[in-house]
Amino acid sequence: MMGGLQRLGRSALLFFERLGRGNLFLLRVLAGLPSLLPRGHLLVQQLYSVGVLSLLIIAVAGLFVGMVLGLQGYYTLVDFGAEESLGVMVALSLVRELGPVVAGLLFAGRAGSALTAEIGLMKATEQLSGMEMMAVDPVKRVIAPRFLACVIALPLLAAIFSAIGVMGGYFVGVGLLGVDDGAFWSQIQNRVDFFDDVMNGVIKSVAFGFVAAWIALYEGYDAVPTSEGVSRATTRTVVHTSLAILSLDFVLTALMFD
Amino acid sequence: MFQNRSIEIAVGVFVAAGLAALFVLAMKVSNLSAFASENGYSLEARFDNIGGLKERAPVTMAGVRVGRVEKIGFDNETYEAVVQLNIEHQYDTLPKDSSASIYTSGLLGEQYVALEPGGAMAYMKPGDTFKITQSALVLEEMIGQFLFKAAEGGDGQ
Amino acid sequence: MLEKNNSMDEVVVRIRDLHFSRGARKIFDGIDLDIRRGQVTAIMGPSGTGKTTLLKLIGGQLKPQRGTIEVAGQNVHKLSRSKLYELRKRMGMLFQSGALLTDITVFDNIAFPIREHSRLPESMVRDLVLMKLEAVGLRGARQLMPSELSGGMARRVALARAIALDPMMIMYDEPFTGQDPISMGVLVQLIRKLNDALDLTSIIVSHDVAETSAISDYIYVLSNGRVVGHGTPKALQETDSAWVKQFVQGLPDGPVPFHYPAPDYAEELLAGGES
Numbered sequence: 001m002m003g004g005l006q007r008l009g010r011s012a013l014l015f016f017e018r019l020g021r022g023n024l025f026l027l028r029v030l031a032g033l034p035s036l037l038p039r040g041h042l043l044v045q046q047l048y049s050v051g052v053l054s055l056l057i058i059a060v061a062g063l064f065v066g067m068v069l070g071l072q073g074y075y076t077l078v079d080f081g082a083e084e085s086l087g088v089m090v091a092l093s094l095v096r097e098l099g100p101v102v103a104g105l106l107f108a109g110r111a112g113s114a115l116t117a118e119i120g121l122m123k124a125t126e127q128l129s130g131m132e133m134m135a136v137d138p139v140k141r142v143i144a145p146r147f148l149a150c151v152i153a154l155p156l157l158a159a160i161f162s163a164i165g166v167m168g169g170y171f172v173g174v175g176l177l178g179v180d181d182g183a184f185w186s187q188i189q190n191r192v193d194f195f196d197d198v199m200n201g202v203i204k205s206v207a208f209g210f211v212a213a214w215i216a217l218y219e220g221y222d223a224v225p226t227s228e229g230v231s232r233a234t235t236r237t238v239v240h241t242s243l244a245i246l247s248l249d250f251v252l253t254a255l256m257f258d
Numbered sequence: 259m260f261q262n263r264s265i266e267i268a269v270g271v272f273v274a275a276g277l278a279a280l281f282v283l284a285m286k287v288s289n290l291s292a293f294a295s296e297n298g299y300s301l302e303a304r305f306d307n308i309g310g311l312k313e314r315a316p317v318t319m320a321g322v323r324v325g326r327v328e329k330i331g332f333d334n335e336t337y338e339a340v341v342q343l344n345i346e347h348q349y350d351t352l353p354k355d356s357s358a359s360i361y362t363s364g365l366l367g368e369q370y371v372a373l374e375p376g377g378a379m380a381y382m383k384p385g386d387t388f389k390i391t392q393s394a395l396v397l398e399e400m401i402g403q404f405l406f407k408a409a410e411g412g413d414g415q
Numbered sequence: 416m417l418e419k420n421n422s423m424d425e426v427v428v429r430i431r432d433l434h435f436s437r438g439a440r441k442i443f444d445g446i447d448l449d450i451r452r453g454q455v456t457a458i459m460g461p462s463g464t465g466k467t468t469l470l471k472l473i474g475g476q477l478k479p480q481r482g483t484i485e486v487a488g489q490n491v492h493k494l495s496r497s498k499l500y501e502l503r504k505r506m507g508m509l510f511q512s513g514a515l516l517t518d519i520t521v522f523d524n525i526a527f528p529i530r531e532h533s534r535l536p537e538s539m540v541r542d543l544v545l546m547k548l549e550a551v552g553l554r555g556a557r558q559l560m561p562s563e564l565s566g567g568m569a570r571r572v573a574l575a576r577a578i579a580l581d582p583m584m585i586m587y588d589e590p591f592t593g594q595d596p597i598s599m600g601v602l603v604q605l606i607r608k609l610n611d612a613l614d615l616t617s618i619i620v621s622h623d624v625a626e627t628s629a630i631s632d633y634i635y636v637l638s639n640g641r642v643v644g645h646g647t648p649k650a651l652q653e654t655d656s657a658w659v660k661q662f663v664q665g666l667p668d669g670p671v672p673f674h675y676p677a678p679d680y681a682e683e684l685l686a687g688g689e690s
Contacts, residue, residue: 041262044265045265047273048265048268051269052268052269052272095287095288125512125514125517127515129476130514130515133506134503135531135532136528136532137500153276156277156279156280159276159277160279163278163280163282188286188287189286189288198280198283198284198288
């Protein structure tokens with residue numbers, strides 16, 4: 001009994017300690033962002049590995065999610081004779097929810113895990129220590145550009161996901177199932193609001209990019225510097241980022257679309 | 259150096275694609291395109307009941323969208339709903355005695371304002387008010403009236 | 416105390432009463448060390464005595480629980496972050512693994528500290544890098560990636576990077592482990608030559624007694640968190656401390672027992688499966 005309580009207490013203490021260190025880490029990263037200004041090439045490099053390399057999976061996933069939405073939505077709506085609202089359904093679900101969330105989850109798997117593994121390996125091979133001894137702050141030089149790249153890349157990826165998804169829904173709905181072309185678009189334009197729907201989706205994806213970058217980079221920076229430690233940290237990154245994105249999505253949705 | 263350049267180009271393409279996607283979402287998917295062309299002129303219509311009419315709902319004439327609901331207000335003295343309509347510039351030949359009605363598109367669709375042209379020779383000027391309006395049909399009221407009439411008819415027999 | 420009478424300005428690194436522990440494990444329990452300018456000083460001891468930890472303490476990456484470390488007259492752990500970084504530019508460190516940045520070429524690795532800390536034109540950076548590479552004999556390998564280097568070459572590249580900013584001292588963390596005899600010989604020569612040619616101060620942390628003694632001017636032997644012996648290599652060979660003798664001469668048994676502490680052998684065998 002006491003043993004169980006003790007274990008509970010210890011893990012709670014460890015949790016809060018980690019949380020505290022994670023917050024300090026975030027502060028250091030944010031403080032390191034201004035030093036990026038004169039060195040754009042570092043950011044470009046990271047936008048490439050975080051954004052461009054995630055582009056394919058995001059585009060393909062967006063296409064299929066949009067197509068499935070078109071198909072399922074059609075079968076549901078046709079029972080009510082409301083299949084002309086198909087476009088609205090597809091566009092609203094993508095722009096408000098699926099775009100930011102699914103892009104965020106894919107991003108955690110594709111870019112987040114890669115970041116954790118990269119930083120963790122740099123730590124394990126003493127590259128971070130080596131930089132410190134060369135009087136180069138690794139948080140500024142290595143972490144900060146990756147952080148900023150994530151925050152920039154995810155909203156763009158989510159927008160691409162949504163836009164391609166709408167095209168996928170259009171292709172299935174109008175191309176294959178015979179929904180009226182004009183009705184599809186005019187219903188969308190009547191019902192989707194730029195600020196309430198599109199911009200809120202963008203805000204969501206910025207928040208998800210922030211959280212994904214924070215978790216991935218901190219897990220890598222804090223990883224036990226062995227190959228086992230790095231692989232555990234990589235797994236944790238994907239799990240924690242996914243949970244964080246889904247729960248944060250609920251909170252943001254509740255705040256935005258009341 | 260070459261590798262650096264191709265990375266920069268790829269990033270450029272990526273950022274451009276992302277911004278283009280946002281642009282598509284703004285112009286094609288959402289109603290921002292309507293905002294862009296919102297330098298039309300404004301008319302006013304007063305209704306006893308607007309039902310579920312929302313701001314930015316379409317304003318149509320013969321089924322063609324000619325503008326949008328700009329603002330919905332309430333007049334404290336007449337207890338009427340005051341609806342500001344924004345009509346696009348090219349539709350500036352509305353007869354003075356045109357009427358405005360609130361309809362529902364389809365069984366489950368949203369409500370919109372439909373304009374019926376009258377026969378007057380003069381056209382409406384910006385800021386004018388529609389003389390003839392027809393309020394939204396409220397389903398409960400209709401059912402209530404129907405039941406009332408049915409009951410009356412039953413008594414008469 | 417240790418040679419306190421020597422002129423102060425000669426001592427580059429001065430460690431006094433250093434205490435450091437990781438969790439419950441005591442790593443240093445009151446260490447005094449002096450490292451003199453222009454000399455190659457070796458710090459030796461069996462594995463797990465915290466020799467690498469000592470280098471990290473000197474570099475300010477770790478903080479001691481008690482005691483002071485002064486480098487060039489400045490207390491490393493009292494410095495502000497920016498002052499510490501200033502000081503680190505004057506310290507080179509060669510990590511055991513080399514710690515080269517794996518995603519850029521040899522050339523860019525050596526150019527890295529120069530580009531980070533100066534605004535020199537690219538042509539000058541190139542000249543500097545080639546000079547450093549020439550010093551370690553790897554000018555021809557500048558376009559290779561770190562993954563294409565052998566262990567010995569990687570360490571030489573790391574050495575070239577460590578001297579890129581013309582530091583006043585270099586710390587070597589186990590430079591000889593896992594090297595074949597040829598690259599070991601190359602490294603041994605290189606450390607001594609660079610030390611004398613560039614007027615450096617070198618600290619070597621190692622447990623390779625023969626190679627290290629061959630090039631050191633002074634040796635400290637650590638064990639169980641304390642300095643158990645120090646002196647010139649020659650003096651240590653003739654020491655009468657049993658422990659230092661065992662370590663320096665590599666005897667299998669002595670004060671450091673061959674057997675890990677265990678109950679009596681015969682008794683344990685007889686006990687059979689009962690325990």
